[in-house]
Amino acid sequence: MTSILEKRLSLHKDLAVQQQLNNALKSQITQLQTLANVGTTTYMVAHEINNLLTPLGSFAQLALKHPDDKALIEKALQKAVRNCEQASKIMESMLAVADGETQDKKSVPLMTLVQEVFACLCRDFAKDGITVNIEIAKDLNVWGVPVQIQQVLMNLILNARDAMLSHGGVLTIKAHDTDAAVQIEIADTGCGIDRADLEKIFEPFFTTKNDKNSPSRRSGAGLGLVFCKRIIDEHGGCISVESKPTEGTTFKVTLPKPS
Numbered sequence: 001m002t003s004i005l006e007k008r009l010s011l012h013k014d015l016a017v018q019q020q021l022n023n024a025l026k027s028q029i030t031q032l033q034t035l036a037n038v039g040t041t042t043y044m045v046a047h048e049i050n051n052l053l054t055p056l057g058s059f060a061q062l063a064l065k066h067p068d069d070k071a072l073i074e075k076a077l078q079k080a081v082r083n084c085e086q087a088s089k090i091m092e093s094m095l096a097v098a099d100g101e102t103q104d105k106k107s108v109p110l111m112t113l114v115q116e117v118f119a120c121l122c123r124d125f126a127k128d129g130i131t132v133n134i135e136i137a138k139d140l141n142v143w144g145v146p147v148q149i150q151q152v153l154m155n156l157i158l159n160a161r162d163a164m165l166s167h168g169g170v171l172t173i174k175a176h177d178t179d180a181a182v183q184i185e186i187a188d189t190g191c192g193i194d195r196a197d198l199e200k201i202f203e204p205f206f207t208t209k210n211d212k213n214s215p216s217r218r219s220g221a222g223l224g225l226v227f228c229k230r231i232i233d234e235h236g237g238c239i240s241v242e243s244k245p246t247e248g249t250t251f252k253v254t255l256p257k258p259s
């Protein structure tokens with residue numbers, strides 16, 4: 001009888017020790033998750049700021065080479081001001097996310113967001129033989145955090161441009177309204193994505209842009225699409241892709257309307 005009671009007591013003690021260990025592990029996991037979030041946010045800030053600094057630097061260098069070209073100098077300064085503003089909006093938004101704040105979503109004209117993204121980009125697409133078609137109704141609004149939707153648009157547009165840099169092509173951005181959501185399509189007629197790669201493109205650090213033998217190609221971090229997916233998921237939407245090697249690629253982003 002005593003021995004059964006002793007055994008029970010000892011089992012209870014063991015259980016208490018295991019529970020303590022379990023709690024300690026849970027709190028370690030929470031700490032590690034916080035650290036992982038800080039890491040992702042840091043990568044995201046660096047990646048997005050780099051997208052904005054590259055065109056700013058290129059324009060400034062060009063302006064320095066042509067000190068008598070007043071129009072060019074003005075364009076470089078405008079780009080510097082605009083891209084710095086956009087960079088600080090992105091920083092603010094990400095610091096708020098890192099602090100656990102919920103970002104205010106609002107209804108914004110999609111066309112304005114697209115135009116602002118193009119204004120932040122490097123050189124004219126036409127100079128690389130790329131025609132841009134934008135088919136978006138002026139009164140079509142999307143619901144979301146404006147600067148985050150612009151990050152998605154910018155990454156998809158930069159990928160489309162990279163895919164067409166060698167031969168030129170057509171970039172088409174369209175959008176249409178349904179009862180529950182707005183669907184945005186970003187299509188290019190570029191190199192396309194190999195079937196085997198298609199399922200990897202949303203994985204962190206997957207990139208095909210590290211071709212050291214072809215220095216004319218921009219090297220990639222393999223993070224742009226990861227961030228696009230993360231932002232779209234946070235908006236309750238979805239992102240999908242269709243692609244044919246050598247023919248082109250279409251990304252579809254669906255952004256739900258507020259219920």
Ligand SMILES: Nc1ncnc2c1ncn2[C@@H]1O[C@H](COP(=O)(O)OP(=O)(O)OP(=O)(O)O)[C@@H](O)[C@H]1O
Pocket residue numbers: 047155159160163188190191192193197201206207208209219220221222223224225226249
């Ligand atoms: N429009 C596209 N056409 C062809 N390939 C694409 C396109 N969009 C994405 N990809 C493929 O998906 C990969 C991952 O894209 P992602 O934007 O995540 O990273 P990246 O462009 O390589 O680097 P970065 O982090 O600078 O954006 C690309 O390297 C490319 O192989």
Ligand SMILES: [Mg+2]
Pocket residue numbers: 155158159220223224225
């Ligand atoms: Mg990219």
